[in-house]
Amino acid sequence: MAATDTPPPAPSLPSFEAEAQTRAARRNRLLTLPALLIIGIFGVLPLLIILVYSFLEAGPYGGVVWNFSTEAYVNFLFQADIFSDKLTFAPAYLLIYLRSFLFAVATTLVCLILGFPTAYFMATRPPRQRNLWVLLITIPFWSNLLVRTLAIMFIIRDEGLINSILMGMGVIDHPITMLYTNFAVLLGLLYAFLPFMVLPLYASLEKLDFRLVEAAYDLYATRWRVLWRVIVPASLPGIVAGCLLVFIPTLGAYVTPLILGGGTHLMIGDLIAQQFGSGRNWPLGSSQALILMAVVLIALFVYVRNTTGRTPHG
Amino acid sequence: MQAAKLGAETSPREREGAAQEAAPVISIREVSKVFGQGVAAFTALDRVQIDIGQNEFFTLLGPSGCGKTTLLRLIAGFDYPTMGEIRLFGQDIARQPPFKRPINTVFQNYALFPHMTVGQNVGFGLEMLGRPKAEIAGRVDEMLRLVRMEALKDRRTSEISGGQQQRVALARALAPQPKVLLLDEPLSALDYKLRKEMQIELKRLQHETGITFIFVTHDQEEALTMSDRIAVMSGGRVLQIGSAHDIYERPTERFVANFIGETNFLEGQVQGGGSVALDAGSVVPALPPEGFAPSGRVTVVIRPEHARLVPSGTAGSLAGTVSNAVYFGTDTHYHVTLGDGSEFMVRQQNSRASASHEIGAPVGVAIDEGAARMLRD
Numbered sequence: 001m002a003a004t005d006t007p008p009p010a011p012s013l014p015s016f017e018a019e020a021q022t023r024a025a026r027r028n029r030l031l032t033l034p035a036l037l038i039i040g041i042f043g044v045l046p047l048l049i050i051l052v053y054s055f056l057e058a059g060p061y062g063g064v065v066w067n068f069s070t071e072a073y074v075n076f077l078f079q080a081d082i083f084s085d086k087l088t089f090a091p092a093y094l095l096i097y098l099r100s101f102l103f104a105v106a107t108t109l110v111c112l113i114l115g116f117p118t119a120y121f122m123a124t125r126p127p128r129q130r131n132l133w134v135l136l137i138t139i140p141f142w143s144n145l146l147v148r149t150l151a152i153m154f155i156i157r158d159e160g161l162i163n164s165i166l167m168g169m170g171v172i173d174h175p176i177t178m179l180y181t182n183f184a185v186l187l188g189l190l191y192a193f194l195p196f197m198v199l200p201l202y203a204s205l206e207k208l209d210f211r212l213v214e215a216a217y218d219l220y221a222t223r224w225r226v227l228w229r230v231i232v233p234a235s236l237p238g239i240v241a242g243c244l245l246v247f248i249p250t251l252g253a254y255v256t257p258l259i260l261g262g263g264t265h266l267m268i269g270d271l272i273a274q275q276f277g278s279g280r281n282w283p284l285g286s287s288q289a290l291i292l293m294a295v296v297l298i299a300l301f302v303y304v305r306n307t308t309g310r311t312p313h314g
Numbered sequence: 315m316q317a318a319k320l321g322a323e324t325s326p327r328e329r330e331g332a333a334q335e336a337a338p339v340i341s342i343r344e345v346s347k348v349f350g351q352g353v354a355a356f357t358a359l360d361r362v363q364i365d366i367g368q369n370e371f372f373t374l375l376g377p378s379g380c381g382k383t384t385l386l387r388l389i390a391g392f393d394y395p396t397m398g399e400i401r402l403f404g405q406d407i408a409r410q411p412p413f414k415r416p417i418n419t420v421f422q423n424y425a426l427f428p429h430m431t432v433g434q435n436v437g438f439g440l441e442m443l444g445r446p447k448a449e450i451a452g453r454v455d456e457m458l459r460l461v462r463m464e465a466l467k468d469r470r471t472s473e474i475s476g477g478q479q480q481r482v483a484l485a486r487a488l489a490p491q492p493k494v495l496l497l498d499e500p501l502s503a504l505d506y507k508l509r510k511e512m513q514i515e516l517k518r519l520q521h522e523t524g525i526t527f528i529f530v531t532h533d534q535e536e537a538l539t540m541s542d543r544i545a546v547m548s549g550g551r552v553l554q555i556g557s558a559h560d561i562y563e564r565p566t567e568r569f570v571a572n573f574i575g576e577t578n579f580l581e582g583q584v585q586g587g588g589s590v591a592l593d594a595g596s597v598v599p600a601l602p603p604e605g606f607a608p609s610g611r612v613t614v615v616i617r618p619e620h621a622r623l624v625p626s627g628t629a630g631s632l633a634g635t636v637s638n639a640v641y642f643g644t645d646t647h648y649h650v651t652l653g654d655g656s657e658f659m660v661r662q663q664n665s666r667a668s669a670s671h672e673i674g675a676p677v678g679v680a681i682d683e684g685a686a687r688m689l690r691d
């Protein structure tokens with residue numbers, strides 16, 4: 001960098017430097033090889049397979065027939081009439097995507113609203129207590145998601161814990177139906193993904209200099225304004241990370257909507273799984289997986305652009 | 315120009331206060347602060363009593379942990395006193411949140427908002443007060459001019475030096491025209507030269523804005539050179555309040571005398587007519603602190619520059635032998651062991667006329683008229 005300001009040095013020196021640099025670069029590339037191999041074999045290759053499959057015909061009992069076809073993509077939005085082969089608009093899949101998207105947005109928002117005070121509470125504990133709180137937040141990860149989701153099922157079903165207690169106390173005389181509703185799915189998603197919101201939020205709130213909060217109070221900012229003008233901007237990286245970590249896996253969630261939605265409140269993940277299972281339409285499943293990816297990428301792009309654009313100098 | 319502008323905006327109550335002269339801006343009444351409870355309870359402030367007047371540069375001076383920051387935080391409103399009242403123009407504000415107090419703080423580490431520019435930082439207080447945009451813009455420029463930072467208005471706060479951050483913090487705290495400005499060791503993070511510059515700058519700002527400054531430091535030199543009045547604190551208590559001259563020349567307690575400058579303590583017996591018979595063998599006139607009637611044994615304090623070395627045996631002098639002499643260029647510090655075994659230091663200016671004294675030589679120590687003061691202890 002400094003070399004641009006100084007008069008051109010002897011020609012031998014830069015060439016020697018350049019040589020040393022290329023050697024260092026070569027060595028670095030060699031070190032990244034194992035990681036690149038793993039990503040290549042288990043990341044890119046399957047994606048290519050899915051891409052190829054999505055343009056093939058479905059085999060009668062699953063698998064693919066090697067004929068080029070765009071049917072999988074057309075079927076995403078349209079349905080061919082059995083007799084006339086005429087295409088009619090069929091929004092069934094699109095609606096599931098839309099539902100999933102809404103579920104993901106709702107889950108992210110509720111996680112943010114619930115997670116922020118939690119993370120703030122954790123970050124304002126005395127330093128030695130904080131690790132304990134982090135540990136408590138990670139306790140759910142110690143057991144399998146499937147088991148935890150089944151536990152929710154036992155709590156909210158008609159004969160479950162909540163209804164038995166309420167009926168036992170005489171508050172209600174018919175059980176409240178919670179299982180297999182949108183509420184159940186949302187509850188399950190919230191439960192599963194809340195820690196992914198709390199942890200990054202905590203990480204950035206912990207770094208927050210609380211003297212800034214005092215400074216803002218001192219300069220006539222009310223509590224609400226301190227939150228919006230100082231705390232939120234300072235924890236923006238955590239908010240961005242937390243929202244991504246919740247939104248993306250929620251959009252593709254599989255176990256939770258399957259168990260708590262009871263097969264009637266499907267999300268994208270279930271839809272894709274169905275195509276590879278009972279639907280026996282691998283190309284359709286492949287195309288839907290790719291469409292999901294495209295949706296996530298677009299959402300990500302828009303989101304990151306907006307959130308970083310809002311902070312000055314971002 | 316700044317002073318005139320600010321003066322025009324003072325409230326009627328304030329003008330009245332200035333007219334009465336004696337009415338304090340801030341009045342701290344019997345304030346105590348206890349942290350924790352039960353056996354873990356810790357008294358950080360113990361019945362503190364201070365009145366600070368209009369446009370005063372008031373300094374809280376004391377060693378680390380004596381409760382300076384705690385007191386400042388109570389005045390700012392970040393914490394509430396366990397007991398007592400904090401009055402602003404006669405009104406108790408001790409339970410008001412910080413954003414309702416017309417008091418601003420310059421924090422020790424500046425606490426500038428990192429996601430805002432210099433200008434946005436300075437304008438923050440006015441923005442929160444809901445002032446019109448045009449007024450804020452004008453005032454921000456004015457403040458930045460006051461601290462000589464106009465050129466860096468659009469910089470981020472992370473892109474300016476420590477001294478510049480200091481100025482921005484000052485401008486930010488002054489912009490809403492507080493009645494009182496609190497400064498918690500604002501210069502301690504700066505290097506020596508910059509600190510000297512900022513000391514002058516602070517005095518200038520205080521003079522130009524006419525705002526009451528409450529300044530915290532544990533640097534006695536800083537306190538002596540800058541303050542109108544100083545409160546010396548120790549262990550949560552205010553030991554003495556007075557001008558720099560008062561505190562230095564007429565310390566009332568051993569701690570104060572010891573904390574500020576170098577001092578000699580001599581033990582003695584009180585005699586009638588305001589004099590003390592020193593154990594070292596002479597009777598010196600000494601005044602007691604105000605409102606203190608001494609009797610029996612007392613400690614007398616004498617500053618090293620208020621004594622002279624005289625030939626051994628001079629009438630009225632204390633007899634002793636030179637135990638050490640340290641040369642400081644402009645002056646020499648002589649350590650003398652007196653008759654009762656106590657150590658006494660004499661600071662003597664070096665001039666061609668002044669005689670030098672050998673170590674081990676017998677000398678007399680003559681104490682200047684009126685230099686000895688009794689301590690409350």
Ligand SMILES: Nc1ncnc2c1ncn2[C@@H]1O[C@H](COP(=O)(O)OP(=O)(O)OP(=O)(O)O)[C@@H](O)[C@H]1O
Binds near residue numbers: 356376377379384
């Ligand atoms: N929140 C608190 N809880 C318990 N003790 C506290 C708290 N804040 C301060 N203290 C104690 O009160 C005493 C006074 O602290 P304070 O910060 O006011 O000292 P200070 O005079 O500002 O010292 P320094 O010059 O080191 O800044 C200290 O002993 C400190 O440990």
Ligand SMILES: [Mg+2]
Binds near residue numbers: 382383384498
């Ligand atoms: Mg302090």
